[in-house]
Amino acid sequence: MMNNHGPAISVSGLQVVRGRRRVIPGLDLEVPAGEVVGLLGPSGSGKSTLMRCFVGVQVVEAGTVTVLGHPAGSPVLRAEVGYVTQSPSVYADLSVRDNVAYFARAVGLRGADLREAVDRTLEEVDLTGFASQLVQDLSGGQESRVSLAAALVGRPTLLVLDEPTVGLDPVLRRDLWDLFRQLAERGHSLVVSSHVMDEAARCDRLVLLREGRVLADLTPDELLSRTGTADADAAFLALIDAEDAPSHERSAS
Numbered sequence: 221m222m223n224n225h226g227p228a229i230s231v232s233g234l235q236v237v238r239g240r241r242r243v244i245p246g247l248d249l250e251v252p253a254g255e256v257v258g259l260l261g262p263s264g265s266g267k268s269t270l271m272r273c274f275v276g277v278q279v280v281e282a283g284t285v286t287v288l289g290h291p292a293g294s295p296v297l298r299a300e301v302g303y304v305t306q307s308p309s310v311y312a313d314l315s316v317r318d319n320v321a322y323f324a325r326a327v328g329l330r331g332a333d334l335r336e337a338v339d340r341t342l343e344e345v346d347l348t349g350f351a352s353q354l355v356q357d358l359s360g361g362q363e364s365r366v367s368l369a370a371a372l373v374g375r376p377t378l379l380v381l382d383e384p385t386v387g388l389d390p391v392l393r394r395d396l397w398d399l400f401r402q403l404a405e406r407g408h409s410l411v412v413s414s415h416v417m418d419e420a421a422r423c424d425r426l427v428l429l430r431e432g433r434v435l436a437d438l439t440p441d442e443l444l445s446r447t448g449t450a451d452a453d454a455a456f457l458a459l460i461d462a463e464d465a466p467s468h469e470r471s472a473s
């Protein structure tokens with residue numbers, strides 16, 4: 221794991237144009253190291269685009285994105301940043317184990333270290349019983365866990381996970397969030413996007429995006445106390461309503 225004493229990610233003056241739309245008009249953000257940071261926001265608010273900037277696969281119009289002290293996408297970050305997109309990124313005609321072993325090899329693991337890392341990771345994503353099955357014969361939720369295992373196996377310093385719990389049942393979702401927590405306790409940094417507001421409570425920090433802007437950057441407790449609501453869904457709606465209210469109403473409340 222890379223030694224880095226600064227923030228996991230630092231974004232300054234970021235602007236992104238996709239198609240003909242300025243989908244991120246100017247964004248500043250600091251993601252602390254060693255925490256689980258939830259990236260939340262409505263569909264189209266820019267979560268995936270921002271994650272693409274973190275991993276250096278998005279063309280940016282202006283601004284800087286610094287990851288573990290290096291420009292996003294630098295070759296030195298290749299084994300340090302794990303990224304799981306919304307669409308599966310594994311090989312359908314290989315077995316679960318061969319897929320995970322392939323990604324382990326790609327980050328330099330060999331021999332007994334490789335076997336141990338693959339076994340441990342399959343266990344963590346609850347796929348040990350499916351190790352020899354071809355990916356094309358798995359369910360959607362199982363396949364997305366193979367993608368997660370592929371990103372996890374090299375124990376990257378930073379994990380960027382785009383909606384990793386979509387399509388999973390409540391037990392698996394809970395187990396994965398427990399795993400994210402354990403990884404953060406061991407010093408890894410995680411950025412996890414989600415539509416599911418009840419997952420917000422499991423994060424150390426929340427970044428709420430709206431139309432490519434940071435609407436709020438706070439802890440789950442701060443979110444609830446600032447909005448006076450009982451759950452993250454209601455809190456998010458309250459923040460949006462507050463932003464949309466005419467300014468005289470906002471200052472009166």
Ligand SMILES: Nc1ncnc2c1ncn2[C@@H]1O[C@H](COP(=O)(O)OP(=O)(O)OP(=O)(O)O)[C@@H](O)[C@H]1O
Binds near residue numbers: 239265269415
């Ligand atoms: N390839 C593309 N070309 C043009 N516009 C795009 C492209 N991909 C995304 N966009 C636009 O960029 C904006 C942000 O999209 P993005 O996928 O980052 O949002 P999101 O918050 O991840 O959404 P969701 O939760 O639905 O996945 C949207 O307005 C979307 O229409």
